[in-house]
Amino acid sequence: MKIDGVSYRSVWVDPEDGWSVRIFDQTRLPWAVEILRLTDETEVAQAIRSMQVRGAPLIGAVAAYGVALALRTDASAARLRQAVAMLGGTRPTAINLRWALERMAAALDNLPDEQRVARAYAEAAAICDDDAETCRLIGMHGLPLLEEVASRKDRVNLLTHCNAGWIATVDWGTALAPIYMAHDAGIPVHVWVDETRPRNQGAALTAWELGRHGVPHTVIADNAGGHLMQHGQVDLCIVGTDRVTRQGDAANKIGTYLKALAARDNGVPFWVALPHSTLDTSVSDGVREIPIEERSGSEVTDLTGRTVDGRIETIRVAAEGSAAANPAFDVTPARLVTGLITERGRCAASEAGLAALYPERFRSE
Numbered sequence: 001m002k003i004d005g006v007s008y009r010s011v012w013v014d015p016e017d018g019w020s021v022r023i024f025d026q027t028r029l030p031w032a033v034e035i036l037r038l039t040d041e042t043e044v045a046q047a048i049r050s051m052q053v054r055g056a057p058l059i060g061a062v063a064a065y066g067v068a069l070a071l072r073t074d075a076s077a078a079r080l081r082q083a084v085a086m087l088g089g090t091r092p093t094a095i096n097l098r099w100a101l102e103r104m105a106a107a108l109d110n111l112p113d114e115q116r117v118a119r120a121y122a123e124a125a126a127i128c129d130d131d132a133e134t135c136r137l138i139g140m141h142g143l144p145l146l147e148e149v150a151s152r153k154d155r156v157n158l159l160t161h162c163n164a165g166w167i168a169t170v171d172w173g174t175a176l177a178p179i180y181m182a183h184d185a186g187i188p189v190h191v192w193v194d195e196t197r198p199r200n201q202g203a204a205l206t207a208w209e210l211g212r213h214g215v216p217h218t219v220i221a222d223n224a225g226g227h228l229m230q231h232g233q234v235d236l237c238i239v240g241t242d243r244v245t246r247q248g249d250a251a252n253k254i255g256t257y258l259k260a261l262a263a264r265d266n267g268v269p270f271w272v273a274l275p276h277s278t279l280d281t282s283v284s285d286g287v288r289e290i291p292i293e294e295r296s297g298s299e300v301t302d303l304t305g306r307t308v309d310g311r312i313e314t315i316r317v318a319a320e321g322s323a324a325a326n327p328a329f330d331v332t333p334a335r336l337v338t339g340l341i342t343e344r345g346r347c348a349a350s351e352a353g354l355a356a357l358y359p360e361r362f363r364s365e
């Protein structure tokens, strides 16, 4: 992503000191582009919990750097285990967090203490490079879906939920990668962007990203998608995911399931884009087995935005005294998913489809 002519990833090591970790503060976007400096694992954990960094692949990548930061002051195996456990407890639904931390632990556990810090930074950097390349390939494998629509229509109308773009990954995004590639290839695309209450990742982050890239888009209330589908205004839905089970159920931001139901009722293809780090072959039935994060009710009762005079403020929109519930994710059963877009190609949302693309994951687990 280019900001003021400079290309950025969503996480990087500060080139000046060579060790601190930089991220964009996503709680300030799109009103202010502010870069945060993280200097220890506690700050990393707090950034993940508060959603200054968010998006399944990105929290894994930033947590990996959190391990490196933890080891700088104490490179023992005990400290490694402590940091992995602490960072792993920050958010429960996205499996990428556990995937990245397990990869760090496997790379570092058996090393002599004096080698751990350098190796931790190298492994975190490799996780970032892996994610960027994986997302690029997801874009390439998703692109033909848009090309097919473009071969018979003047414009490709997509609908996406939440933010599965560049700012949710290290680069490119998952659901948005094919859209960026289609736009760059000259295919006329237009994206219906679900606002994605309660935290508005669609209205704030997806719209911001798409706008910066020059992709035509329209923000809609979360409840508008079904109506647009009924009136033939959506050709294709593509969403990201926080965890895909071995049978192809997909957890994603709350409200995704309702979009999949509406898509099925209206014959609109519903695709889920995922990197290998989002596949959890240890669970089958997503509705029963995937832990759903319950966040503060204040995210539902309150709204944050920019006032006309430029201040970023949070106001209450719900009646005073009312309780609020805030399950942050839901699970779309595989039967409602047209297919999965991965870095290895597209497949059916089923055990057979996933096993054909990831045979090693189904053999060993």
Ligand code: MRU
Residues within 6 Å of the ligand: 054, 055, 056, 057, 094, 161, 162, 163, 164, 165, 168, 169, 173, 174, 175, 201, 239, 240, 241, 242, 252, 253, 328
């Ligand atoms: O709570 P968030 O903002 O971290 O939720 C993010 C999503 O639901 C994304 O769609 C998902 O992580 C995929 S990001 C490539």
